[in-house]
Amino acid sequence: MGRKTPLYGLHVEQGARMVDFGGWDMPVNYGSQIEEHHRVRCDAGMFDVSHMCVIEIRGHHSRAFLRYLLANDVDKLRVEGKALYSCMLNETGGVIDDLIVYFMNEQWFRVVVNAGTRDSDIAWMRAQARESAQHLEVIERVDLGIIAVQGPKARAVVAEFLDSKDRDATLALEPFNGRVCGEWFVARTGYTGEDGFEVVLPIERAPSTWRALVAAGVAPCGLGARDTLRLEAGLNLFGNDMDETRNPLESGLTWTVAFDPATRDFVGRQALMDIRAAGGPSHKLVGLFLEDRGVLRTSQKVVVRGVGEGEVTSGTFSPTLERSIAFARVPTGTGQSVQVDIRGKLLPARVVKLPFVRNGRVLITL
Amino acid sequence: MSQVIADLKYAKSHEWARLLPSGLVEIGITDHAQHALGDLVFVEVPEAGRALEAGAACAVVESVKAASDVYSPIACTVVECNTELASTPELINQDCYGRGWLIRVKPASASALEGLLSADAYSAVLTAEGG
Numbered sequence: 001m002g003r004k005t006p007l008y009g010l011h012v013e014q015g016a017r018m019v020d021f022g023g024w025d026m027p028v029n030y031g032s033q034i035e036e037h038h039r040v041r042c043d044a045g046m047f048d049v050s051h052m053c054v055i056e057i058r059g060h061h062s063r064a065f066l067r068y069l070l071a072n073d074v075d076k077l078r079v080e081g082k083a084l085y086s087c088m089l090n091e092t093g094g095v096i097d098d099l100i101v102y103f104m105n106e107q108w109f110r111v112v113v114n115a116g117t118r119d120s121d122i123a124w125m126r127a128q129a130r131e132s133a134q135h136l137e138v139i140e141r142v143d144l145g146i147i148a149v150q151g152p153k154a155r156a157v158v159a160e161f162l163d164s165k166d167r168d169a170t171l172a173l174e175p176f177n178g179r180v181c182g183e184w185f186v187a188r189t190g191y192t193g194e195d196g197f198e199v200v201l202p203i204e205r206a207p208s209t210w211r212a213l214v215a216a217g218v219a220p221c222g223l224g225a226r227d228t229l230r231l232e233a234g235l236n237l238f239g240n241d242m243d244e245t246r247n248p249l250e251s252g253l254t255w256t257v258a259f260d261p262a263t264r265d266f267v268g269r270q271a272l273m274d275i276r277a278a279g280g281p282s283h284k285l286v287g288l289f290l291e292d293r294g295v296l297r298t299s300q301k302v303v304v305r306g307v308g309e310g311e312v313t314s315g316t317f318s319p320t321l322e323r324s325i326a327f328a329r330v331p332t333g334t335g336q337s338v339q340v341d342i343r344g345k346l347l348p349a350r351v352v353k354l355p356f357v358r359n360g361r362v363l364i365t366l
Numbered sequence: 367m368s369q370v371i372a373d374l375k376y377a378k379s380h381e382w383a384r385l386l387p388s389g390l391v392e393i394g395i396t397d398h399a400q401h402a403l404g405d406l407v408f409v410e411v412p413e414a415g416r417a418l419e420a421g422a423a424c425a426v427v428e429s430v431k432a433a434s435d436v437y438s439p440i441a442c443t444v445v446e447c448n449t450e451l452a453s454t455p456e457l458i459n460q461d462c463y464g465r466g467w468l469i470r471v472k473p474a475s476a477s478a479l480e481g482l483l484s485a486d487a488y489s490a491v492l493t494a495e496g497g
Binding site for chain 2: 017028029032033034224228293294295297316317319324343
């Protein structure tokens, strides 16, 4: 038996098919994951992401600590509620986890990390905090749940639940910003490529809020739709597209590493600098579009004629494109076309610029 | 609860077989199997004329989630494949015992179906699997 979120009972009651995800019993779909996918692209859907972990970094040295801990630079965060996506690296530059950090105030940053890595993340953070001998606290919030409401109509629906004093300011939030609304923290973030809000709330409020959102017409969606949505949106999944053995430079995440200012030391910096000095990474992460029918899957071999071989890191059927798409780690010299080994047959695939889909629009040429 | 049809024969690996008046046998995957796979998006079927041992992988059904082999419940030769599935694999989700059939085969022996599970026996397998 896996760990359960406060919404577990509701998922089962609503007919969800439950699967193990990083040690948690989570809904994979409530019927058709393709229908759930389309609801998010065209209307509003929601995901229980309470298995992800909210960690508070508190104390006067929070900013300095996070500037050392994370590959992106929290000095970019100056406005309360502003969010930043970052990798947390080990000394060799490998990705321990990817996360979002919110600037709450100068003594308080909020970090949201993946479910499967929450325990090891917290241990790592505490070890780094000790090593840098700074006075700060790393607090795991087991009392909070998260509901991600996503889709073109998502923000308007969530706004109906807010006090009138919070409504306008919350609707006015720019992407990657959040604010406290009473017991809730509402942020304009997500993992689907659509607009929407992620709502952090006390776990005892999660079931009644979920029911009320269902009544307001928001479709419950499972991890199946979450995966096809994030793949179309060109968003990496930790454990598939990067892990402790892969650095951001070979994972399509160079944009998240703040090398400037050069005076800022962070865990993994030297390793990444060494790779750059040696001519850069040997591999890169790219988007693939399968020209034929069939489905790209994790671990399939990618053949790049005259260059070498790579591997599919995440692959699926795209409900929006009605074709198969993937991310693959391929040799840096890879051009526009590759072949993927699907059950012994080499099928042609095209290398495309990510994302495939964003805000309901197809961004690649079919 | 998964639907199990009374007059079909079944394999533990979640295929069904139907004896047609012509003597050919129609093969597909069960309601339990389509439900476990979720939305089907791609089907790979064998070519007509291919000889299959009982238990041999004969087709691949792919849902958004995963690819899964389909095993021939009996020794046979493939006569015909459901070509509609190439463009509409979701027929398997919608009507797995009807329009979602996979292949029609000529059994290697007239008694080939006898070794398969009855509807009741297959239902018992599902119960034992917790489904």
